[in-house]
Amino acid sequence: MQIIRGIKPEFMDERGSIARILDADVPIKSVLLITSKAGTVRSNHCHKTDAHYCYLLSGRAQWYEKHLWRKEEEYVVLEAGDMVYTPPFIIHAVRFLEDSVLLAFATKSRIQQDYEEDTVRIRFIE
Numbered sequence: 001m002q003i004i005r006g007i008k009p010e011f012m013d014e015r016g017s018i019a020r021i022l023d024a025d026v027p028i029k030s031v032l033l034i035t036s037k038a039g040t041v042r043s044n045h046c047h048k049t050d051a052h053y054c055y056l057l058s059g060r061a062q063w064y065e066k067h068l069w070r071k072e073e074e075y076v077v078l079e080a081g082d083m084v085y086t087p088p089f090i091i092h093a094v095r096f097l098e099d100s101v102l103l104a105f106a107t108k109s110r111i112q113q114d115y116e117e118d119t120v121r122i123r124f125i126e
């Protein structure tokens with residue numbers, strides 16, 4: 001599991017600040033702003049080709065992962081300012097511990113038909 005913890009501004013002056021959330025050599029095709037209520041579960045799937053970075057703007061969440069062909073499971077608690085990277089064939093699910101806002105930067109388009117063709121639904125957590 002690839003986690004980037006506590007992303008902080010790297011530049012600050014009287015105008016405000018700039019924080020580098022994502023600086024990677026990957027083709028980002030879509031950015032999603034996702035709001036979730038405390039106690040809800042999202043994802044419970046993996047992707048055949050898509051990969052994404054998920055950055056928690058606010059709230060807290062438990063992020064679960066498991067490789068499609070392995071038994072080992074991992075989970076971590078994300079705090080605001082943390083980001084997780086999920087490559088293809090990694091089953092992932094998230095349980096929101098608080099009302100939360102998340103940004104998802106994906107390498108594939110999120111046009112519904114394309115998304116569904118790339119997504120494998122798997123009941124990972126309840």
